[in-house]
Amino acid sequence: MNLSNDSISPAYEYYENYPDYEPCSSSDNSVNAVVGPYIHSIICILGLVGNSLVILTYALYKRTKSMTDVYLLNVAIADLLFVLALPFIVYNELYSWPMGQVACTLLRGSYSVNLYSGMLMLACISTDRYIAIVQARRSFRLRSLSHSSILCALIWIFALLVSVPTFHFYHWYKPSHNDIVWFNGTEEEETTDPQYVCEFKFGDSNTASIVKVAVPSTQLAIGFFLPLLIMIFCYTAVIITLQKAKNFQRHKAVRVVMVVVLVFIICHLPYNLALLYETVRLFKQIECGEQDSLQTAMSVLQTVAYLHCCLNPVLYAFISVKFRSHFRRIFQDLCCVGKKIITPRRLSIDGTNEDGTSFSM
Template structure:
């Protein structure tokens, strides 16, 4: 009964309706799909006509990437603004949420380059930018997956291990954990910084991973790295944490029980829905690298599936602000307060400028009247 009483208070944390201080791409890292729509695999000795894939990509993906860039930029920028301007990032939850928004923004900033690349199929930004953008892309991907995972652990501690959580869930520990996760994300992305480079092939300039040697070892390793670090471990942790949360919620008759259950299901289902397809395709791409899949028709379908799966995974960075921030009552209150202050500021500026305009008009009218009188006299 005591555990249920403690859980009642911590449910507010899961739902984001109370102060958190008392209690939160998929890359085809080796497939060229992330930056390449010609799907050039010279090491496979497969001669397939894939011209239909660039045509499809150049018509559909620039529009999609542009929409995702705008929505992802606005949503995550709003989260950062609210957290820094109104909440002061005093709780572990706020630290993780801030870092998740930053990682999503890092991920989103690669989209304009993908738009240009989808349209022209040419890389025009130089070798240095090829390495920088590809690294930012993968760092954003890994860090986003890591922070979603650690936020699930944080929720597990707050609700299932609530007594222990009071001692360990501090902003300082959250900052240290965030630095560690960023370091791991940078290390996981190091191969992309090293191997991605500007390459000229068939009179076209591309930004592609160029792995040493004639084998596909590095490419396959990078695929499995994404599968394990970016999907298998996060999904395992999410399922364990939210299964434990739901099990504990079933024992208690709390006020927000069913809302918390629904939110837990949404977090897990959305992550699996948007990240599983691209990881399945990456796994199949590894089979292709190992020549287990080597027929032309399957290669064509796999390349197109990579494009579609990556586009689906991009959507997740736009949904994170909605799932983790905007559903919380406390966060929505801060957001409403922010817009209200901003609207009040705009009205003040409008009234002030209007007042100055009226004074200027009155002075101008008086001056005109004086001039007329002077002429008459």
């Protein structure tokens, strides 16, 4: 899902190291002007509401009784933290960074951690579905809450480790080229107030070259292709197994699986292909017009990828019949006149046997 602009940050160091380099003049982009403040705001609101409801449901209504429940809860936490950091990242990309070095490091780093962990949790959900359906005879031995909790902890630690470059190399600083504007090929001094940014900053060009290739490459390998391959393998086996069962609910589950995979591919594949192209031509000189077109395409495709954090609660939680019943009870209890405190004891009396399945079967 790393969907951040880590890999496409402006190459400020390039300008500082090569004085003959003339940067492209910034142009008003109507697409970015709409995508930044408006579309991303909608994504943040929907992601905040949807994932908060999932967490609230697990906290008060539906206890984690299976590995899928644990994974769904962690996906919701990762997506919630993701959308909470997103407005600050978008503001920095559109304007400047007013909050200092500590906030810069923490927000950019946590943004990356939550992104990696969320994508890997989705891969774990597909693996759990594979074990529960394809390896049903072994599922009781392989699927346990203790195993899922340990695996989730390892995923968060791993996501933190692969995000170390983001924590280390992101800095709050004023780019030196902001003091200069180019007008008809000549330099002029900038007289406006200094604009600070939260971007990659390197001590030498060798480090810059390594990190600016390593970060997007890691994002592509671990944040997209690895979960995609796992999901394709597991859900293909699940579909084959379900097709053999002559049962309406089973065939309905096949359609759910196909929707989950298709939504994942539609949201993330275009952006990651564009990111791959961006990485390949990272150190090649291109025309300003092509650069503007690429940045516009990256912004639009990145926004499509962000939509997945809003769709996760629908695809992985609310699509379950039992989860939808808990969801309805939230609004019923919130609408009760005179109810001031929602107690877990009052809300946990259900009497149904929940197997934690994320699909309606």
